[in-house]
Amino acid sequence: MSSLAQSLAQPLAESVVQSVDWLAVAPPTVTAVVALAVLVADLFVEERKKAVLGWTSVAGLAAALLLLLPLLDGDRSTFCLTGDADVCSYTADRFTLVIQFLVLGGALLAALLSVTALKDANKELPEGEFWFLLLSSAAGAALLPASRDLATLIVALEVASLPAFALVGLRHGDRKSSEAALKFFLSSVTATAVSLMGISFVYASTSTLYLTQIADRIQHVDGQLQTLTQTGVVLTLIGFAFKTAAVPFHFWVPDTYVGAPLPVAAYLSVVGKAVGFTGLILITVIALPSYADVWGPALAALAALTMTVGNVGALRQQATRAYSAVRLLAWSSVGQAGYLLVPIAAAAYSDDAERSIGSTVAYALMYAAVNLGAFAVAALVGRTKPLNRISDYRGLYARNPLSALILAFFLLCLAGLPPGIIGLFAKVTVFSAAVDAGLGWLAVIMAVNVVIALFYYLQWTTLLFRAPEGEAVSHIVPAPLTAAMALTGVVGIALSGAPQLILRFADTGLF
DSSP states (O other): OOHHHHHHHHHHHHHHOOOOOTTTTHHHHHHHHHHHHHHHHTTTSOGGGTHHHHHHHHHHHHHHHHTTGGGGGSOEEEEEETTEEEEEEEEEOHHHHHHHHHHHHHHHHHHHHHHHHHHHTTTSSOHHHHHHHHHHHHHHHHHGGGBOBHHHHHHHHHHHHHHHHHHHTOSTTOHHHHHHHHHHHHHHHHHHHHHHHHHHHHHHHHSOOBHHHHHHHGGGOOTHHHHHHHHHHHHHHHHHHHHTTOTTSOTTHHHHHHHSOHHHHHHIIIIIHHHHHHHHHIIIIIIOGGGHHHHHHHHHHHHHHHHHHHHHHHHHHTTOTTSBHHHHHHHHHHHHHHHHHHHHHHTTTOSOHHHHHHHHHHHHHHHHHHHHHHHHHHHHHHTTOTTOBGGGGTTHHHHOHHHHHHHHHHHHHHHTOTTOHHHHHHHHHHHHHHHHTTOHHHHHHHHHHHHHHHHHHHHHHHHHTSOOSSOOOOOOOOHHHHHHHHHHHHHHHHHHHSTHHHHHHTOOOOO
């Protein structure tokens, strides 16, 4: 090679070749590696020993959670531009670790629910494929909060979403499951297409995919490019609104939750929602702070609409008790999404955007624990009542007192009533974020919706303690379900005793 070629190749090599901080990327990497290991092992494990795949998956998720502990000592970044350590594709900061804890913890609890569900499914669900898809989706969800460029963000979003489509439709020969998977797939593909078009417009006007560089350069865009940029911002917001199930992009949620296997519905209600909100936070607060006058009012309107439609939809399910409890939880999750949007919208108006984002993260942590706990009890009832109707919960206290008390506690947390102090504390935190940002009208709408939600949460709670119809038969609680209910119950009760801990933990350090 000539000296001229060598001199040109040397700086190119320096800009491309870089070391990888394997500790920083360990949580999603371990999850992905275990997913591949489970898929390969499925080829060799005998049918009667397939349960080992489930417990291997649970162990892998637990190991990924433990790998978050060494990252608490400080921020770590990797895949950075040479000569600019502040411009990186992957950053493991406080915000990343909190969301990864939420995602991996939610996936672990969903896995515990799945161990029992797969055993009861009588070969209806292929175990190897199920565990591979669940872990693959969890790996993508864990990668997303660390993404600091748009390419990595979209790749992580799709890695989290694509396996979820298959999980929803994994029941062989089940029409509801197939219809739910198709509806989920079409809505998500549309959201991705809209997001990609918006991102391409933003890239065309800023010539960069890194979030921090976009934030700097987008302020100086003018002329015809400004129209292109504004269009890109709006399209990107619409795409992520689909992912968060914000109204009017929520239509896929009820049918998808009812058609999916119950552990998958639980997973989507927490991890799927966390993926959407995390992406929305990164796009708005990190990449587009100078366009707060665009996304702030839009998210505030979406929050008001989402919480209202979600709670009214859940209230309608109480018109007849033939409706599924899972469908009620699905509409409830839409309403909860509205509450989660409030602090993100408030960040556009607040002088302390980090505090507003911390309110969303704190609420998401509370919601994850109690909602997964409610799904765990629903999984228990569903073992003997496959339709899982609201009326099937009548007299649960007579059949299984502990499960009834735990479900009542979770419902009161979601309603924001004592003894579910953590639910009340989280709602007050979100409410104060809106008031501090000057969004008094949004706080009023939220207060009205909290009152609406009280009706259906309390009606379900009182049904648990009524006299059962027919002879009361106690439920046998499998060990994985017991573990899931115990973990969520302990977390909910502990945080109700010391609710300030969740705010300290949710101190994101995003800025």
